[in-house]
Amino acid sequence: MTNFSLESNPTEALKATFRGHASGVVIVTLLDEHKNPVGFTATSVTSLGATPPLFTFNVSQGASSWPAVSLRGHVAIHTLGAEDVDLARKLAGPKVARFTDQDWNPGPFGLPVFEAASSVLIGKIRDIHDVESNAVVIVDVLEALLGVEKGGLLYHQRNFVGVGEVLD
Amino acid sequence: MTNFSLESNPTEALKATFRGHASGVVIVTLLDEHKNPVGFTATSVTSLGATPPLFTFNVSQGASSWPAVSLRGHVAIHTLGAEDVDLARKLAGPKVARFTDQDWNPGPFGLPVFEAASSVLIGKIRDIHDVESNAVVIVDVLEALLGVEKGGLLYHQRNFVGVGEVLD
Numbered sequence: 185m186t187n188f189s190l191e192s193n194p195t196e197a198l199k200a201t202f203r204g205h206a207s208g209v210v211i212v213t214l215l216d217e218h219k220n221p222v223g224f225t226a227t228s229v230t231s232l233g234a235t236p237p238l239f240t241f242n243v244s245q246g247a248s249s250w251p252a253v254s255l256r257g258h259v260a261i262h263t264l265g266a267e268d269v270d271l272a273r274k275l276a277g278p279k280v281a282r283f284t285d286q287d288w289n290p291g292p293f294g295l296p297v298f299e300a301a302s303s304v305l306i307g308k309i310r311d312i313h314d315v316e317s318n319a320v321v322i323v324d325v326l327e328a329l330l331g332v333e334k335g336g337l338l339y340h341q342r343n344f345v346g347v348g349e350v351l352d
Numbered sequence: 353m354t355n356f357s358l359e360s361n362p363t364e365a366l367k368a369t370f371r372g373h374a375s376g377v378v379i380v381t382l383l384d385e386h387k388n389p390v391g392f393t394a395t396s397v398t399s400l401g402a403t404p405p406l407f408t409f410n411v412s413q414g415a416s417s418w419p420a421v422s423l424r425g426h427v428a429i430h431t432l433g434a435e436d437v438d439l440a441r442k443l444a445g446p447k448v449a450r451f452t453d454q455d456w457n458p459g460p461f462g463l464p465v466f467e468a469a470s471s472v473l474i475g476k477i478r479d480i481h482d483v484e485s486n487a488v489v490i491v492d493v494l495e496a497l498l499g500v501e502k503g504g505l506l507y508h509q510r511n512f513v514g515v516g517e518v519l520d
Contacts, residue, residue, distance in 0.1 A: 187467055188497035197496030198405035201473040204431045206376040206504035206515050207398065230375065230396040232410045233486040237366035240488060242400045242408060263372045269519045299355055305369040313481050315490055318401040320408060322483055328365030329356035336374035336508050338515065341501075346516030347374050347508050351437045 206340035221296040225276040237325035262301035265334025266346035374508035389464040393444040405493035430469035433502025434514035
């Protein structure tokens with residue numbers, strides 16, 4: 185235990201650890217109650233078993249997209265490459281500018297599909313677990329739109345980064 | 353929608369999408385009912401809000417570590433760098449070989465702490481949500497051991513990879 189310093193404040197402990205944890209960046213899209221497109225950039229999407237195929241993501245109930253998520257409808261997850269960093273930034277930026285370009289089209293179940301995605305996983309929200317002011321969203325996979333394989337897009341140390349070399 | 357091909361099998365859809373989704377690799381450690389060390393390599397650890405500080409991970413109830421997880425005790429999350437790929441492989445390999453080297457020590461709450469980690473986040477399991485044969489584990493953060501900042505370790509396209517360049 186010689187190499188470590190103790191961070192006893194739990195909020196600082198979480199922040200310091202997750203700054204050093206590289207996470208994959210995706211765009212999540214869905215529809216609001218008026219069938220208008222909603223979307224956001226997320227780093228919390230992760231698989232939850234393949235039989236049956238499920239995935240999860242985490243969201244704050246204070247987020248602008250939360251009312252749409254809480255409808256428990258269909259949802260699309262877009263995987264991205266390093267060349268899509270501006271798209272990831274746009275979907276993390278002002279809500280009014282997220283769907284004003286001609287870079288998306290309505291896809292399965294009317295979900296917004298960004299054409300740049302390397303793949304688009306289509307699912308239906310099965311369950312939402314409230315945890316404090318956040319939520320864990322459980323999604324059943326229905327199908328996918330598979331595009332061109334890309335190198336991956338990550339968030340690490342407060343920067344968007346690409347995927348590095350394969351390790352032997 | 354000109355760039356995509358439809359994968360209508362949901363299991364294949366999940367697998368194809370997550371192959372292209374780069375995810376951060378960590379080592380999770382805890383203690384079993386006899387206070388023996390248990391650990392595994394995971395790609396599902398993600399933050400769940402900072403106030404209060406929480407994180408989640410997903411695990412199969414068929415995994416060898418599941419009985420220890422189901423005790424709802426303390427847990428340690430180790431973030432890693434590319435130079436720790438062999439450690440990540442070891443903790444994803446045969447269970448009997450995971451704690452036989454002199455690369456770990458007992459840490460807070462007796463949890464196994466691997467000295468190579470860039471940081472070790474210590475938490476207490478708050479809740480477990482069963483989903484089919486899997487589980488979503490909700491953890492309260494208590495503190496962290498902060499070590500040397502590293503470049504990050506990822507899993508992408510069935511390979512361990514490092515973190516690439518910062519994107520402008």
